[in-house]
Amino acid sequence: MAKTEFDLIDTFFTQQQVQRADVNLNIGDDCALTSVLSGKFLATTTDTMVENSHFYPNIDPRDLGYKAIATNLSDLAAMGAEPAWVSLALTLPKSDENWLHAFSQGMFELLNEHHVALIGGDTTSGTVPSITITAQGFVEKNTALRRDQAKVGDWIYVSGTLGDGLAGFYLISDLYQGKKSAVNFDEEWLIQRNFRPTPRISLGITLAKYQLSHCALDLSDGLVGDLGHILQRSGVSAVLNLQDLPCSAALVNLYGRQQAEQFALQGGEDYELCFTVPNHKKALLDQYLAPLKVPYTCIGRIVEKNPQQNIIYQRQGKMVDLQISSFEHFK
Amino acid sequence: MAKTEFDLIDTFFTQQQVQRADVNLNIGDDCALTSVLSGKFLATTTDTMVENSHFYPNIDPRDLGYKAIATNLSDLAAMGAEPAWVSLALTLPKSDENWLHAFSQGMFELLNEHHVALIGGDTTSGTVPSITITAQGFVEKNTALRRDQAKVGDWIYVSGTLGDGLAGFYLISDLYQGKKSAVNFDEEWLIQRNFRPTPRISLGITLAKYQLSHCALDLSDGLVGDLGHILQRSGVSAVLNLQDLPCSAALVNLYGRQQAEQFALQGGEDYELCFTVPNHKKALLDQYLAPLKVPYTCIGRIVEKNPQQNIIYQRQGKMVDLQISSFEHFK
Incomplete structure (x- = not known):
């Protein structure tokens, strides 16, 4: 029998997690609950990768998991933000345990290296595989690296x-x-x-x-x-x-x-x-x-x-x- | 000539926005920057809708935009959280201005009603239309409505x-x-x-x-x-x-x-x-x-x-x- 969404989430996306003190409630409820220190800005970015638009069907799912996280953490880096949490929206034609195992390993390889928690997401069925990550991190107010701040002479x-x-x-x-x-x-x-x-x-x-x-x-x-x-x-x-x-x-x-x-x-x-x-x-x-x-x-x-x-x-x-x-x- | 991603974002997703004091930097940089009051938890939820899995191709895009926001705000409501910001990841086969106009109107109908800002997102090309929303809101610490808190006699x-x-x-x-x-x-x-x-x-x-x-x-x-x-x-x-x-x-x-x-x-x-x-x-x-x-x-x-x-x-x-x-x- 195919595993249910809840089994899948539990098997692949909660067991490899880092623990963070700012995550009060993790995957499994309607929302995750996290806390933010005052004086910090929260930086948020979202990136989608769609099969045949951003990757070929034969990509190693471990590389795909890694790259999906990397591209989002890169956006946080570009603001000078310290990464904290990500949400994952994953659309797949079928629930393939081997694929999910490899994909999650690639994700957690990079998430764990940077001590980032996966706080939630959604797994849906659809004919074209697609991954959307929303990543968040912190940056001290007034130190964020913005696109509109280049000055003549820099x-x-x-x-x-x-x-x-x-x-x-x-x-x-x-x-x-x-x-x-x-x-x-x-x-x-x-x-x-x-x-x-x-x-x-x-x-x-x-x-x-x-x-x-x-x-x-x-x-x-x-x-x-x-x-x-x-x-x-x-x-x-x-x-x-x-x-x-x-x-x-x-x-x-x-x-x-x-x-x-x-x-x-x-x-x-x-x-x-x-x-x-x-x-x-x-x-x-x-x-x-x-x-x-x-x-x-x-x-x-x-x-x-x-x-x-x-x-x-x-x-x-x-x-x-x-x-x-x-x-x-x-x- | 087809509009570029940046034109589209500007035309449909920044012009109908509410202004929020907690949004320091909106759409257009690597990340959005927002601030969170101390003493509050940030509640985060993500939901995906995929064509033929969650809606039929003939859906009115205005209804689709409305529903995509509604289902996510509903998750925030279920935690007792006050909605604040959403990110939108939108995958479409082609950039259709009429479609985007109607879709964004449906979204902003509900976003503006609840004074919620669209702080970012990603528009990608893919054969199957798909929408992923990540929504965030605030709830006072220790008042959040959780699934694990039902007591005998309630x-x-x-x-x-x-x-x-x-x-x-x-x-x-x-x-x-x-x-x-x-x-x-x-x-x-x-x-x-x-x-x-x-x-x-x-x-x-x-x-x-x-x-x-x-x-x-x-x-x-x-x-x-x-x-x-x-x-x-x-x-x-x-x-x-x-x-x-x-x-x-x-x-x-x-x-x-x-x-x-x-x-x-x-x-x-x-x-x-x-x-x-x-x-x-x-x-x-x-x-x-x-x-x-x-x-x-x-x-x-x-x-x-x-x-x-x-x-x-x-x-x-x-x-x-x-x-x-x-x-x-x-x-």
């Missing part, structure tokens, strides 16, 4: 390396569509970067806590598109130094530096942070970020609004003409 | 009338499948009860605030199934008085009292509250509920756990043998 930074997520997506697509049957070491590394992005939690918290930055977002749609949101909301423009774009050895090995830069600019699903730092905080930034062991790179600077060109590209100080469109899923 | 109450949601669902199905082509006044009323359930917000808040009850849930899966959750979690049993089950005139007109009682017991999607009240609070209950103008009925009593029979059915004080299974969607 330096533009990114964490990690860019373009891996998009290159990984192309490889995953080629494998799924049978255009490719095996991958080498570098290709496998890029695929893993897509399946298992690293939410930059400690970086986001440190930037906010020490007020090293007031402006950040996470790179889900690609640097050009996402930086464009910062520029538009802050009423400024940017100069990007192409030679400084951080690209992974795997990406450069496979595609060469020039193509790697294109991936870095256009690429989606990197889930790295892009943030701006006032000039007088630059030295402090290096001091506070050193212990985190999170790679970060200065790639440009915020300039006054240029109505003709939102982003000015330079290489070694010389202007370069580039047309880049941002990444759209499965188009 | 009276069992329900709000409104029961069975209308299920009868409405059957009528909607018959119309959709062409088994029926027109409806009379009573049938239309039942259909509206299904499409537009009334979340019992003021009732839930009053029960919690004056501690008239410590135990409630909302009837989404039917009285027998849902009351079963209270009994199981509280370690008690119940006696139900069949003659006291509140059935609407429309339901009784169409199906007769006996069939109406079956609908009332088994019926899902009523979104009425079921709550228990200690004997010494009975008079106080009537006093506090009178101004709300919300109908409510005492239908039975909590008794000591009966391992043989979780719910004992009586009619005019005499035991009745009944087998009732709870409602499952679209089965």
